[in-house]
Amino acid sequence: MNTLAPLLRFSLREAFRGRWLIGVVCTLALTGELLIRFAGGGATTIVSLIDVVLILTPMLGLVAGTVQVHHARELTELLLAQPVSRRRLFTGLYLGNVIPLATAIVVGLVAPFLWHGLLFGEMGMRLAPLLLVAVGLTGISSALAFLVALRIDDRVRALGAALGLWLIAAVLWDGLILLLAVMIGQRPVEAPMLAVLALNPIDVGRVLLLLGSDGAALLGYTGAVVQHALGTEVGRAALVLALSLWLVLPLAAATRAFQRKSF
Amino acid sequence: MMLSLAVLLIAGDTTVVSPAGPYRTIAAAVAATPAGGTVLVRSGRYREPLIVLNRAVTIHGEHGAIIDGEGQHALMVIRADEVTVQGLTFTATGGSFTEDRAALRAENAHHCRILDNRFEETFFAVYLAGTVACEVGGNRIAGTMGRVEAAMGNGVHSWSSREADIHDNIITGHRDGIYLEFNRLANVRNNRSEHNYRYGMHFMYSDSSHYTGNTFAANGGGVAVMYTKVVTMERNTFADNGGPTSYGLLLKEIADAQLIGNLFRRNTTGLLADGADRVIATGNRFEENGWGLRLLGSTSGGTISGNLFRRNSFDVAVNGAGTSTDFTGNWWESYHGWDLDRDGRGDVPHHPVRLFAMLVEHAQASLLLQRSLFVRLLDAAERVLPVLTPANVIDARPLMRAPKEGV
Numbered sequence: 001m002n003t004l005a006p007l008l009r010f011s012l013r014e015a016f017r018g019r020w021l022i023g024v025v026c027t028l029a030l031t032g033e034l035l036i037r038f039a040g041g042g043a044t045t046i047v048s049l050i051d052v053v054l055i056l057t058p059m060l061g062l063v064a065g066t067v068q069v070h071h072a073r074e075l076t077e078l079l080l081a082q083p084v085s086r087r088r089l090f091t092g093l094y095l096g097n098v099i100p101l102a103t104a105i106v107v108g109l110v111a112p113f114l115w116h117g118l119l120f121g122e123m124g125m126r127l128a129p130l131l132l133v134a135v136g137l138t139g140i141s142s143a144l145a146f147l148v149a150l151r152i153d154d155r156v157r158a159l160g161a162a163l164g165l166w167l168i169a170a171v172l173w174d175g176l177i178l179l180l181a182v183m184i185g186q187r188p189v190e191a192p193m194l195a196v197l198a199l200n201p202i203d204v205g206r207v208l209l210l211l212g213s214d215g216a217a218l219l220g221y222t223g224a225v226v227q228h229a230l231g232t233e234v235g236r237a238a239l240v241l242a243l244s245l246w247l248v249l250p251l252a253a254a255t256r257a258f259q260r261k262s263f
Numbered sequence: 264m265m266l267s268l269a270v271l272l273i274a275g276d277t278t279v280v281s282p283a284g285p286y287r288t289i290a291a292a293v294a295a296t297p298a299g300g301t302v303l304v305r306s307g308r309y310r311e312p313l314i315v316l317n318r319a320v321t322i323h324g325e326h327g328a329i330i331d332g333e334g335q336h337a338l339m340v341i342r343a344d345e346v347t348v349q350g351l352t353f354t355a356t357g358g359s360f361t362e363d364r365a366a367l368r369a370e371n372a373h374h375c376r377i378l379d380n381r382f383e384e385t386f387f388a389v390y391l392a393g394t395v396a397c398e399v400g401g402n403r404i405a406g407t408m409g410r411v412e413a414a415m416g417n418g419v420h421s422w423s424s425r426e427a428d429i430h431d432n433i434i435t436g437h438r439d440g441i442y443l444e445f446n447r448l449a450n451v452r453n454n455r456s457e458h459n460y461r462y463g464m465h466f467m468y469s470d471s472s473h474y475t476g477n478t479f480a481a482n483g484g485g486v487a488v489m490y491t492k493v494v495t496m497e498r499n500t501f502a503d504n505g506g507p508t509s510y511g512l513l514l515k516e517i518a519d520a521q522l523i524g525n526l527f528r529r530n531t532t533g534l535l536a537d538g539a540d541r542v543i544a545t546g547n548r549f550e551e552n553g554w555g556l557r558l559l560g561s562t563s564g565g566t567i568s569g570n571l572f573r574r575n576s577f578d579v580a581v582n583g584a585g586t587s588t589d590f591t592g593n594w595w596e597s598y599h600g601w602d603l604d605r606d607g608r609g610d611v612p613h614h615p616v617r618l619f620a621m622l623v624e625h626a627q628a629s630l631l632l633q634r635s636l637f638v639r640l641l642d643a644a645e646r647v648l649p650v651l652t653p654a655n656v657i658d659a660r661p662l663m664r665a666p667k668e669g670v
Contacts, residue, residue: 044574047634055636174637181629182622189628197631207631 004088007079011072011096021104024060028052028108036112046126049109050209053134054202055170057105058141061098062162065145068097070155090258094146094251102138106131133205136243140201141166143250150257173200198239201246208239281305289322289330290314298343304328304351314339316346324351324380330366332356338366338385344373352381353388358414365390365416369397377402387416388437396426406436406459415460417442421449429454439465440482443472452476462487463504466494474499485511485530494520502528511552514539522547527555533575536562542588545569546666554580554620563587571665572596572615576633579615581656582624590615594662599646608660616652618645 015021031052032045039045072093079089113119113127145162152158177196181189197203278292279285280302286292288311292302298318306327313336316322320343328350330338334357339348346369353366365387369375375397381404382388388404391397404418418434421427423445430452434440440456441464443449451474456463463479466472466488473495479485485501488494494517501511511530514520515537522544527533533552536542542565549555555575556567565588572578573596592608593615600609619638622629632638645652 051634051636171637171640174632174635178622178629178632178637178641181626181632184626189626190631193628193631203635206634210633 004092007089007092008096008099010075011092012100015096015100021100024101024104025108025111028056028105029111032109032112036116036118043126046123046130049130050206053109053130053137054206054209057134057137058169058202059163059166060101060105061138061141062145062148062166063159064101065097065142066149066155066158066162068093069146069149070158086259087255090146090255094142094254097146098139098142101142102135105134105138109134129209133209133243136247137201137205140243140246140250143247143254147250147254147257150254150261169200169202173203177203194235198242201243204239204242204246208236208243211236211239276300277303279303279305280309282307282309293318293320293322296320313337316341316343316348318343319345321347321349322351323347323349326350328352329354332366337362337364337368339368341367341369341372341375345375346372347376347378348380349376349378350380352383353385354383356385356387358386358416360414363387363390363416363420365420368392369394372397374398376400382406382418385416387418387420388434389419391419391421391424391427393422394424394427396428397424398428398430399432400428400430402432404432404434404437406438417465418456418459421446424449426450432456435459439463440479441465443467443469445469447471450474454478455480457481459483463501465489466491469494473497478502479504479511484509484513487513487515488517488520489513489515491517492519495523496521496525497523498525500526500528501530501533502526504530510535510557513537514542517542526550527552532557535559536565538562540564542566547571549573549575549578551575553577556580558582558588565589566591568592569662569666570594573665577617577620577623579656580620580624581616581653587655590656590658592660592662593658594665595658598661600661602663607663609663613658613661614646614649614652614656615658616656617642618652621651 032049035045035048039048076089109131110119113123144165148161148165149158152161177193180196181193197207276297277300278296280289280292286295289302289304289309290311293314293316296302298320301321301323304322304324306325308329308331310331310333316339329352332338332355334355337356338353348367356364356366366382366385367377368390369392371393373395375394377389377399379401382402383405384407388406389399389402399419406415406418415438417439418437418441419429419432420442425447427446427449429441432454434454434456435458438460439462440459441451441454444467446469449469449472451464453476455478457480459482461483462485463482464486466486468490470491471493475497476499478500480500480502482504485504504511509530510532511527511534513535518540520539520542522542524546526548528550530552532554533549533556535557537559538561540563544567546569548571550573552575555572555578557580559582567588567590570593572593578595578597595613595615598609598613600611600613602608603610618641
């Protein structure tokens with residue numbers, strides 16, 4: 001029995017009915033609109049949007065994912081009573097969370113560029129990697145949220161843990177790395193630093209986007225640092241691989257947790 | 264054009280060189296021309312040994328007059344005063360590891376004029392050695408960008424000369440676009456030096472000189488001014504000099520330099536000062552550089568005022584405890600102050616050095632954390648309560664409005 005399609009359809013309808021997705025679209029569109037108006041729609045706009053994407057999308061994914069698991073709890077229990085493959089059920093729940101959220105984020109980011117007629121051509125080329133990283137981070141943070149929510153039954157504690165994860169990834173991790181870099185000092189530490197950065201998906205996304213953007217000449221220097229450590233093409237591939245691992249591993253862990261969990 | 268040629272023909276003793284004769288080589292024509300005469304070079308390709316100009320002649324090339332060294336030797340040398348070489352095309356000197364082989368060399372000559380020539384695939388294009396008041400203007404110089412620095416010569420090379428006037432040349436594909444060593448009273452203006460391997464211009468031991476209105480773009484490094492006193496640099500553009508160690512302008516071990524109305528854009532470091540004393544910088548624009556202005560410890564006594572700093576990742580970086588350079592009345596895009604008494608100056612001082620800039624000075628790898636939220640929080644905290652950033656690098660009276668374009 002193929003249950004994935006109807007389940008997915010149900011989750012999607014639920015999600016798109018909720019008003020908060022409209023809120024996501026509007027917030028991102030408004031931010032983009034303001035940035036285009038004040039920064040003139042040049043490279044600076046994209047560089048500023050990088051910040052928005054790196055900070056906002058993981059938070060949205062974590063919160064939405066945790067809420068979704070607990071929200072869909074009764075439905076899940078109901079469906080588990082049926083002869084349904086748990087793996088399919090999980091896939092349905094996960095995609096039903098990620099697809100609407102990623103759509104809302106992409107629509108919100110693209111909209112202002114579309115109505116300023118900036119989407120096609122050079123700006124579009126610069127926006128594309130940003131969208132890819134945004135979608136990637138949404139998928140990753142949702143997977144992590146599922147893992148957290150499946151492990152912690154209490155709603156409030158789960159949400160707290162999710163936000164804690166965000167705080168670590170978005171802020172504290174970089175503090176630790178900075179401390180490390182300053183302590184080690186002038187010795188060449190690019191390679192170990194990149195390795196530690198790779199342990200944080202937000203950092204991976206950030207370095208990837210910085211490498212691709214030419215908002216400031218300094219980024220050429222950052223690029224040179226990465227090149228020095230890994231070589232440009234190899235470096236970029238390694239970063240993309242790290243990001244992919246960050247999607248696959250938590251998803252696998254969450255699937256396992258879902259399969260073993262007694263609801 | 265025809266008229267000017269006619270004037271030339273009437274003006275004095277003119278010898279005509281053409282592949283059809285009577286004179287088939289430029290050397291023979293020069294030998295037949297008295298001092299003060301003119302050699303008119305008709306269109307054609309001339310292959311002959313080194314041409315020596317040992318009397319005051321004017322060599323005037325028609326369009327398509329090409330001197331070809333066939334990759335074997337230098338082409339022309341000026342050994343007399345008042346020589347003019349105009350309108351010729353010099354090509355294919357070939358490289359040399361044992362001599363400074365130049366297409367056109369002037370030795371110990373006064374008042375030579377090298378105008379409107381083309382230099383293609385030459386090792387050194389123009390080489391002034393011990394000259395006085397020579398003019399090098401309007402030439403188009405395109406080297407063959409080699410892979411090895413040692414296998415490349417400079418575009419315009421001026422050694423131990425006085426009053427060299429180098430203007431309106433376009434120079435690409437050489438080791439250094441323009442190279443001045445042991446010069447006095449040099450004047451370099453309105454040149455474009457782009458896509459050269461090492462520097463757009465290299466300026467060493469050259470006192471009392473100024474350069475104005477030049478563009479140095481996309482070179483290995485923009486301009487290096489070293490071991491020099493009293494240099495004025497005005498309205499030049501230093502752009503797109505990128506790479507991990509690259510800069511728009513390097514001032515090293517110099518004193519009493521003036522920087523007025525220059526533009527530094529999209530360089531890894533706009534202006535790097537190392538051991539620069541009493542540098543006065545006004546009306547310059549630092550835009551979209553990695554580091555706008557970088558002062559190393561031994562720099563002192565300078566004045567930085569009326570400049571514009573916009574969209575640099577770091578406007579100013581200093582190493583060590585700071586510098587005695589005086590920052591007053593610049594415009595900073597990153598300034599967050601206000602102007603209640605409406606005198607056009609901010610009421611709270613601006614600290615142009617970010618904490619993160621200091622950390623990067625200390626550990627360059629932390630540059631990987633550029634644009635991280637944590638670093639922003641640190642910077643914000645430092646702005647409220649400065650602890651680590653140098654207290655003496657401070658603009659007490661920052662401008663509220665950006666100064667106008669140019670000066």
